[in-house]
Amino acid sequence: MAALVAVADQAGEASAQKYPGTRGWLRVVLGMRAGRADERLTMARQLERLPKVAEMLRKRKLLVRICLDDREAVIHLG
Numbered sequence: 001m002a003a004l005v006a007v008a009d010q011a012g013e014a015s016a017q018k019y020p021g022t023r024g025w026l027r028v029v030l031g032m033r034a035g036r037a038d039e040r041l042t043m044a045r046q047l048e049r050l051p052k053v054a055e056m057l058r059k060r061k062l063l064v065r066i067c068l069d070d071r072e073a074v075i076h077l078g
Helices: 002-011 020-027 033-059 065-074
Strands: none
Touching: 002 020, 002 033, 020 033
């Protein structure tokens, strides 16, 4: 789901369909609640970072605060 949202977000699909943004588009078109739409959009926008984050975790070169922020973005996707 996050990959599809990322593609739609990067392509400007929401604007093309006259929505003010991707979050609003997710809410109306997919019937998501505001919180869920925010989570999906955050995850979609962070997908490209995941391989770098994984590498930094393996090398133990990642600040704990960054891990917690990323964890919060992922944990709610359930």
